[in-house]
Amino acid sequence: MYHSSEEETTHSSPVRPTTEGPFQTWANQSIDPSVQSLAAGFLSEDVFNMMMMILVFVLQVSNITAMISNSLNIAVFVRLGFAEPSNISLTALAICDLVCGISLIYMWFLIYLWEPFLPFNALNVSILTGGGLWSFVSRTCAWITAFISFERCLCILVPLKVKTLITPRTTLTAMLIIAALTVCPFLFSFFNYNFVWVYSLELNATILDVAPNDNEYSILIAKIVFVICGVIQPILAFFIVAVCTVFLVVQLKRVSQWRTSVTSAKSQWEDNSAENHTSNNASATQNRISQKEERLVRLVVVIAVIFIACFIPTCALLFCSAVFDEFFVFGIYGRTFLVCSLVTFLGQSVSGSVNIIVYYTMASKFRSGLRELLRLDPEEEKK
Structure with a gap:
C-alpha cells in the first residue's frame, strides 16, 4: 500500500484520505486501548489475512462462473424471445x-494486481466505484426476484x-x-465523497485518493440514504420474496393434493359413458395446463429459496x-x-451463478435453447 504524510492526511472526518487504505485505517485511529485490544483479539492480523486470501480466491472463481453462466442465460433468453x-x-x-x-x-483485480502501477489508491477508489456499483446492482437483483415471486402469486x-396485468410492456416498465x-446508493456514494x-x-x-x-x-x-436504500x-x-415463497409453496402443496384426488377419481370413471369420457378428456387438458403452470411456479420457488439462503448474510x-x-470499512471493526x-459478496455471487443449473434442470425450453446454442445437437427431450 502507498503511504502519505501527516500533513496531507489530517481531516476532521473519521475517514482520512490516507493512501494506507481502509485495511489499516481502523488500527491507526485514536481509540481507547482496551477497545483496540478487543478488536485486534477478535480477528488477528494473521487470521484476517488468511481469511481474506481464501475468500478472495473463492469469490473470484464464483464471479468468473457467474459471468459465464449469466452470459449464456442472456443469450438463451434472447433466442427464446420476449413474448x-x-x-x-x-x-x-x-x-x-x-454486472455484479x-x-x-x-474491484479485487484492481486492488491485488494493478495497484502498484496505478496513480491512485486502488483500494479506496475501487471500493467507492466497484463496491458502489455492486451495491446498486445487488439491490436491483433483490427487487427483480421480489417482482418475479409476486408475479407468480398473482398468477x-x-x-x-x-395476462392483462402482467404483459411484456408492464414487465419491462417494472424493470x-x-x-x-435502486440506483440511489450508487449515486450518493459519489455525492458524499470527494x-x-x-x-x-x-x-x-501526488496520487488520487478518496475523502x-x-x-x-x-x-x-448519507445517513438517510443509507437507512432507506442500504x-x-x-x-x-x-x-x-420470503412471504411470496411461503405462499407459493403452500399453493404447490394444495395443487399436488388436488391433482392426486382428481387422478384417483378419474381412475374410477374410466368405464363410464362416452359423455363422461369426453368430460374426462377436457379435464385432462386442464390438468396439463395446470402442470405447465406448476412447473414455472416450482422454478420461481427454487430461485427464491436460493436467493433467500444467499441473501441472509x-x-x-x-x-x-x-x-x-x-x-x-473505515471503523474500528474494519477487519471484521x-x-x-x-x-x-460470495453468497450473492453463488446465487447468480447457479441459476443456469436451475433453468436447465426445470425449464425444457431453456434446456433446448442452451443445447442448441452450444451446438450439442441433443435428441428431442420429452416431458
Missing part, C-alpha cells in the same frame, strides 16, 4: 448478476386477469422502475452496520466488516 413476460424479468436478473460479477472482479390469485429506484490528491512517499508523487465530505448536510443525507430497500425485498451485515457505529462483506 413471455417471465423471459424479460429473468433476462434482467441475468444482466444484473452479470464484473464489478467484483474489477395463482387472479389467473383470469393476470426500469426498479433500476431507477476525490482528493495526496502525496505518496513511496512513489514520491468524505465534511459538510453536515452531506453527512445527514437497509430498508434490501430487507423489504427480502421480506417480500447481507441482511445480517446491514443490520450490524445500522446498529454498531464502528462496524464499517471486510471479512463479512466478502461473505455477502
